[in-house]
Amino acid sequence: MKHRHFKLFKPYGYLSQFQTNAKHEINKKFLGALYDFPKGTMAIGRLDKDSEGLLLLTTDGKVSYDITSTKTDKEYYVQVDGEITEEAILQLKNGVRVSHKSDMYLTKPCKVFQLDKTPDLPERAKKIRDERHGKTSWISITINEGKFRQVRKMTAQVGFPTLRLVRVRVGTITLEGLKMGSVLELDVIQ
Numbered sequence: 001m002k003h004r005h006f007k008l009f010k011p012y013g014y015l016s017q018f019q020t021n022a023k024h025e026i027n028k029k030f031l032g033a034l035y036d037f038p039k040g041t042m043a044i045g046r047l048d049k050d051s052e053g054l055l056l057l058t059t060d061g062k063v064s065y066d067i068t069s070t071k072t073d074k075e076y077y078v079q080v081d082g083e084i085t086e087e088a089i090l091q092l093k094n095g096v097r098v099s100h101k102s103d104m105y106l107t108k109p110c111k112v113f114q115l116d117k118t119p120d121l122p123e124r125a126k127k128i129r130d131e132r133h134g135k136t137s138w139i140s141i142t143i144n145e146g147k148f149r150q151v152r153k154m155t156a157q158v159g160f161p162t163l164r165l166v167r168v169r170v171g172t173i174t175l176e177g178l179k180m181g182s183v184l185e186l187d188v189i190q
Contacts, residue, residue, distance in 0.1 A: 004038055004059035005186040009178040010055040012125050016046035031057075035183040043187075044068060044170075045146055046049040052124065053077075053167035054175050056189055063189050067170065068146065070108075072131035075142040076151050077119045079128070080160035084114060088158040092141065098153035107154055111142040121166055122180040128163050136163060 007078060010016065014029045018037070031043065044064045058064055066072070078153040092112040097104045114137040137160070137182065141151055152162045159185070168175050 001059075003063070004041070005059060005060070005189045006035070006037065006057040006183050007173055007175075007186055008034065008055045008057060008183045009177065009180050010047050010052055010176055011051050011181045013049060014053060014063060014169070015049055016043045031055075034049065034181055043147060045074070047165075048053075048149060051165040051167065052121075052180075053165075054173065054178075055167070056075055056170055056173065058189060061130060067189065070144045072171045073144050073169070074146065075140060077115065077121070077166045078139050078141055078155060078162055079164035080136065080137050080139060080152060080155050081163055082137065082160050083135050084160050085127050088160055089114065089139065091158045092154055093140075096154050097156045098147070098150065098157055100147045100150075105147060107150065108143070108145055110144075112139060114139050119166070119168075121181050124164060140168075142169075 008031070014031060015025065016031065018030055018032045020026070020028070033039070038059060040059045041057050042061070042064055044058055044067045047053060049056055056067065089112050093109060095107045095109050097106055140155070143150065146174055151165055155162045173189065
């Protein structure tokens with residue numbers, strides 16, 4: 001059987017799964033509403049309902065395992081509340097303590113920098129807020145781990161809560177060529 005691979009620009013409000021048996025999720029939006037994926041397709045990692053951006057999908061469990069391991073970088077553009085400081089960026093780079101399950105976890109050192117300008121991203125379905133409610137900053141965070149809501153917890157821990165989170169890259173694969181909600185089939189995923 002030849003495996004199939006896809007990249008998707010996951011919109012805000014969608015769950016990174018195809019269906020659910022949970023009663024509280026019955027009216028949620030799922031990936032299957034965006035494209036007719038083949039049977040056996042799985043999301044490689046997840047983006048929570050409030051996050052957007054690049055989501056890779058495959059029918060090959062080995063590829064999924066390799067990418068979710070700590071070998072592969074994942075880059076996020078993050079809009080945070082307030083004008084981020086150099087001190088906060090340094091803390092993020094060096095690792096911060098965040099809650100994970102019932103313990104505290106020290107995140108691994110990662111790449112973080114402030115973006116010079118607002119990234120060219122599609123308008124989000126749910127408006128965030130405007131400048132009248134205070135300034136915001138955009139940063140890039142590249143991690144090679146992925147604990148539950150890790151990036152959101154990291155920015156909150158240094159005093160700059162996440163307002164918008166968009167994954168823009170996984171390994172060498174980027175959002176390039178995708179519009180919000182669109183899917184592109186790939187020959188391979190590296």
